Amino acid sequence: MDIQLKRxxxxxxxxAAIKNEDSYGYKIIKDLKPYVELSESTLYTILKKLExxxxxxxxxxxxxxxxxxxxxxxxxxxxxxxxxxEDFKEILSIYRYITREEGENE
Amino acid sequence: xxxETFLRTLRSKLSYLSRxxxxxxxxxxxEMIDDRMEEGMxxxxxxxxxxxxxxxxxxxxxxxxLTKLVAGRVKPERNLRAWEIVLLIVGAPLxxxxxxxxxSVLFSLxxxxxxxxxxxxxxxxxxxxGAVIAVPCSIYFMCTxxxxxxxxxxxxAFLLAxxxxxxxxLNVLISKGIVWLSEKLVLWIKSLFVRKDKxxx
Numbered sequence: 001m002d003i004q005l006k007r008x009x010x011x012x013x014x015x016a017a018i019k020n021e022d023s024y025g026y027k028i029i030k031d032l033k034p035y036v037e038l039s040e041s042t043l044y045t046i047l048k049k050l051e052x053x054x055x056x057x058x059x060x061x062x063x064x065x066x067x068x069x070x071x072x073x074x075x076x077x078x079x080x081x082x083x084x085x086e087d088f089k090e091i092l093s094i095y096r097y098i099t100r101e102e103g104e105n106e
Numbered sequence: 107x108x109x110e111t112f113l114r115t116l117r118s119k120l121s122y123l124s125r126x127x128x129x130x131x132x133x134x135x136x137e138m139i140d141d142r143m144e145e146g147m148x149x150x151x152x153x154x155x156x157x158x159x160x161x162x163x164x165x166x167x168x169x170x171x172l173t174k175l176v177a178g179r180v181k182p183e184r185n186l187r188a189w190e191i192v193l194l195i196v197g198a199p200l201x202x203x204x205x206x207x208x209x210s211v212l213f214s215l216x217x218x219x220x221x222x223x224x225x226x227x228x229x230x231x232x233x234x235x236g237a238v239i240a241v242p243c244s245i246y247f248m249c250t251x252x253x254x255x256x257x258x259x260x261x262x263a264f265l266l267a268x269x270x271x272x273x274x275x276l277n278v279l280i281s282k283g284i285v286w287l288s289e290k291l292v293l294w295i296k297s298l299f300v301r302k303d304k305x306x307x
Contacts, residue, residue, distance in 0.1 A: 069134075
């Protein structure tokens with residue numbers, strides 16, 4: 001997929017990955033793998049950005065003698081997903097326009 | 107490469123970031139490696155899966171705004187001594203123009219790159235215009251009895267049209283090259299502000 005187009009979707013993807021249950025970095029990458037190939041540094045930047053804008057909170061959990069960071073979605077993050085749903089309607093109508101057959105006027 | 111070396115090398119390449127930021131980033135990569143190892147990968151495999159240090163370092167630098175890089179470079183590690191401040195002020199007539207000159211050179215380099223692009227497109231448009239205009243001219247010549255010059259002009263028109271098409275493809279290649287070049291230039295400018303010394307710790 002076009003990189004520019006993908007970039008805009010990544011925030012929503014990461015939020016969606018932690019929507020149902022708290023998740024951690026490697027699991028997010030694994031969960032998203034069938035849909036988007038996400039590098040560690042890209043994920044870090046997105047998580048940081050989402051944390052700064054209060055869309056998620058971070059919690060360190062000890063396990064097997066080391067720390068793992070879990071990301072928890074906030075109310076604001078959830079409403080961002082809803083917003084994305086609205087955005088998507090717009091994207092869809094643009095998509096229809098781009099792929100319309102000749103002769104159609106819509 | 108084992109985890110230890112990976113983290114140490116990455117740290118040395120991120121010395122332009124603040125200590126806490128580097129620690130946070132490294133903790134993130136360490137967690138990624140540990141999680142992979144827990145899943146059954148060997149240490150080497152896990153490090154490899156995370157990616158090469160150089161690529162990661164380059165990506166982080168691309169994402170870091172230039173202002174932050176400059177701030178990290180300029181911020182002194184200790185307070186300035188009185189005589190250093192005096193020297194800075196006294197030296198201002200010297201170093202401020204030098205700094206402006208340096209910035210201007212970089213800026214003009216950037217403009218030059220984009221001028222190349224504009225000029226190749228201008229040449230292309232000139233060819234196209236020439237081809238379009240030569241056709242009615244040749245018809246005019248042929249109608250007024252000057253057949254030979256008319257045929258010559260028509261041939262010229264075809265030649266120009268051919269050149270236009272050929273050059274168009276060439277231009278696309280050149281544009282791609284120039285976009286790539288200007289990205290590299292920005293990266294290079296950023297790297298100027300990154301401390302060359304190894305570990306700051």
